Amino acid sequence: MNIVVLAKLIPDLVEELEIDDSGTALDMTWLRLIINELDDHAIEEAILLKERTGANVTVLAPDIEGVDDILFTAAAKGAERLIKIVGDYESGVNNHALARVLTPVMKDLQPDLILVGVEAHEDLDGSIGPLLAGYLDLPFIGYVASIELEDGKATATKEYPGGLSVEMEVTLPVVLGIQVAEEPPRYVAVSKVRQAMKTAEIEELEAGDFDLAGGPTIDRMYQPEVSEGATIIDGSLDDIADSLIGIFKELGVQ
Amino acid sequence: MNKDILVVIEHIRGEVADISYMMIAAARQLAETTEGEVLAVLMGSGIENLAGNLAADKVIYLEDPQLANFTSDTYQQSLENLIRENNPRAVVLGHTSIGMEVASLLSAKSDLPLVSSCLSFSGENGSVKFTSQLYGGKILAEGLIPEPIALLTMVPGGYKPEDGQSSTPPLVITAAAPQFADLEISVKQYIEPETGDVDITSEPLLIAVGRGIQLEDNIEIAEELAEAIGGVVCASRPVVDQGWLPTSRLVGKSGYQVKPKVYLTLGISGAPEHTEGIAGSETIIAINTDPAAPIFNIAKYGVVEDIFDLVPVLTEKLEES
Numbered sequence: 001m002n003i004v005v006l007a008k009l010i011p012d013l014v015e016e017l018e019i020d021d022s023g024t025a026l027d028m029t030w031l032r033l034i035i036n037e038l039d040d041h042a043i044e045e046a047i048l049l050k051e052r053t054g055a056n057v058t059v060l061a062p063d064i065e066g067v068d069d070i071l072f073t074a075a076a077k078g079a080e081r082l083i084k085i086v087g088d089y090e091s092g093v094n095n096h097a098l099a100r101v102l103t104p105v106m107k108d109l110q111p112d113l114i115l116v117g118v119e120a121h122e123d124l125d126g127s128i129g130p131l132l133a134g135y136l137d138l139p140f141i142g143y144v145a146s147i148e149l150e151d152g153k154a155t156a157t158k159e160y161p162g163g164l165s166v167e168m169e170v171t172l173p174v175v176l177g178i179q180v181a182e183e184p185p186r187y188v189a190v191s192k193v194r195q196a197m198k199t200a201e202i203e204e205l206e207a208g209d210f211d212l213a214g215g216p217t218i219d220r221m222y223q224p225e226v227s228e229g230a231t232i233i234d235g236s237l238d239d240i241a242d243s244l245i246g247i248f249k250e251l252g253v254q
Numbered sequence: 255m256n257k258d259i260l261v262v263i264e265h266i267r268g269e270v271a272d273i274s275y276m277m278i279a280a281a282r283q284l285a286e287t288t289e290g291e292v293l294a295v296l297m298g299s300g301i302e303n304l305a306g307n308l309a310a311d312k313v314i315y316l317e318d319p320q321l322a323n324f325t326s327d328t329y330q331q332s333l334e335n336l337i338r339e340n341n342p343r344a345v346v347l348g349h350t351s352i353g354m355e356v357a358s359l360l361s362a363k364s365d366l367p368l369v370s371s372c373l374s375f376s377g378e379n380g381s382v383k384f385t386s387q388l389y390g391g392k393i394l395a396e397g398l399i400p401e402p403i404a405l406l407t408m409v410p411g412g413y414k415p416e417d418g419q420s421s422t423p424p425l426v427i428t429a430a431a432p433q434f435a436d437l438e439i440s441v442k443q444y445i446e447p448e449t450g451d452v453d454i455t456s457e458p459l460l461i462a463v464g465r466g467i468q469l470e471d472n473i474e475i476a477e478e479l480a481e482a483i484g485g486v487v488c489a490s491r492p493v494v495d496q497g498w499l500p501t502s503r504l505v506g507k508s509g510y511q512v513k514p515k516v517y518l519t520l521g522i523s524g525a526p527e528h529t530e531g532i533a534g535s536e537t538i539i540a541i542n543t544d545p546a547a548p549i550f551n552i553a554k555y556g557v558v559e560d561i562f563d564l565v566p567v568l569t570e571k572l573e574e575s
């Protein structure tokens with residue numbers, strides 16, 4: 001059983017985001033990138049499946065600054081194979097382009113299961129999992145919260161709103177978009193990641209040209225205007241607490 | 255020139271999702287610019303009645319037992335067919351656990367451009383512009399909807415469900431689904447939501463904890479506040495994903511839509527997936543250390559403080575009074 005997980009670095013939303021001089025893209029100069037949280041869940045789910053079934057786990061990621069860290073961290077968690085896709089990402093790459101580049105790579109790797117975070121907060125042209133499934137002509141199930149593997153089939157639990165889920169069965173190979181792993185992503189000690197840096201090897205594959213067709217062109221990017229922001233209550237902690245209690249009383253909940 | 259707007263109606267177990275009405279409202283606006291019609295696509299089995307209040311010019315009802323439960327492959331194949339037959343200007347789907355995957359599959363398989371996370375549209379001289387919500391609601395992106403046919407997935411927030419509903423039933427055209435090929439996915443069973451000790455959708459005062467709470471043990475400070483003031487604790491997704499609170503307390507896109515008198519947030523940033531669940535709140539009060547957190551854009555009152563400093567003081571005062 002071969003599992004390939006696709007992981008991507010995206011801007012950390014804790015940081016302040018700024019628009020660059022073109023007015024059509026984020027200013028990447030000072031931006032801190034982190035692994036897409038849902039991809040981190042996809043890695044965790046793959047490792048859990050490896051522990052249950054003895055599957056092999058490969059983690060694949062575009063070669064963006066910080067990629068070595070996320071790949072070595074995945075190795076420290078138990079991934080056996082690490083691959084980065086080298087290419088010119090500077091001028092902006094969308095999910096269609098990435099999915100096209102990954103299509104032949106996946107055909108070579110011949111995975112039984114491809115796992116990827118179901119969305120990323122920077123997606124503007126759909127999400128990479130179902131795009132890849134479309135190009136590979138494989139089935140796709142997204143918003144997955146648990147997976148069972150048996151006899152060439154996967155049973156995936158897919159989430160709907162309001163806490164409702166549905167169990168779907170699908171023949172392998174399949175692409176699954178992960179919403180959440182069955183356990184919160186494990187913590188690995190820095191020492192283990194350092195160890196992985198010494199022992200694990202990152203393979204490099206060339207992306208070639210990116211074909212952006214299928215995604216829209218952005219004419220303008222901006223921060224939303226706030227029509228009427230919150231009334232900010234300040235002062236000492238005592239004052240604030242008193243003001244809040246006053247508001248609760250006024251609203252009839254105290 | 256393609257003119258019509260197809261809207262893919264989302265429904266789960268006999269109920270039309272609100273996003274469907276919002277999409278119809280958006281499609282009405284698009285159709286005005288393109289001078290076309292709004293064609294709602296309803297797929298399922300024995301659910302013709304769901305078409306009754308859709309404010310569409312026509313409803314194309316695909317009736318087939320294989321469409322009784324959503325799977326991405328039957329939806330994708332049905333829509334591929336309908337797009338070929340109808341040549342629409344745009345196909346609107348929800349940016350949801352149904353629409354998003356179908357749209358992306360269709361885009362790859364039928365080679366159609368796709369714009370996701372659309373919040374609203376506007377028309378100018380025959381061309382139509384999208385505004386999409388990115389980066390957790392912190393950034394908006396604008397551009398022209400690609401020609402001649404585009405797939406669009408929509409997030410809530412730009413249109414009201416009422417504007418996609420009508421009291422006069424639309425014309426319903428029942429059609430057969432295509433011959434499905436190579437179906438690989440089958441639905442085994444639904445798993446009901448776990449029933450909690452409380453129903454957060456009917457509570458008047460909710461204390462919502464987010465990732466700012468940092469540790470499971472810290473949930474206690476929210477519980478103590480809730481007890482002192484007579485409210486109930488609920489949470490954002492990261493807190494539930496950590497297993498610190500049950501799914502019955504989850505607010506937002508994948509959880510519950512709540513409508514309390516007061517919604518008090520402790521360390522919640524205000525991501526769109528969370529805020530779509532709290533639009534029905536009468537008053538939102540937010541406590542967050544980051545003055546730029548999007549939650550302050552929708553809160554009536556805001557406090558820029560550390561919850562670990564403020565909440566204990568607040569609880570103590572409430573206990574005294």
Ligand SMILES: Cc1cc2nc3c(=O)[nH]c(=O)nc-3n(C[C@H](O)[C@H](O)[C@H](O)COP(=O)(O)OP(=O)(O)OC[C@H]3O[C@@H](n4cnc5c(N)ncnc54)[C@H](O)[C@@H]3O)c2cc1C
Binds near residue numbers: 465504506527547
């Ligand atoms: C398909 C999909 C469905 C989703 N469904 C849901 C859903 O139903 N519900 C949901 O909530 N999310 C959902 N999400 C996740 C959503 O995108 C956000 O990631 C999530 O809402 C963020 O939760 P948060 O605000 O608690 O955490 P964060 O965004 O990490 O925010 C934490 C906030 O706490 C503040 N903070 C930190 N420390 C302190 C302190 N000591 N005192 C005060 N403030 C502090 C920080 O400034 C920050 O603003 C979904 C995502 C996807 C992709």
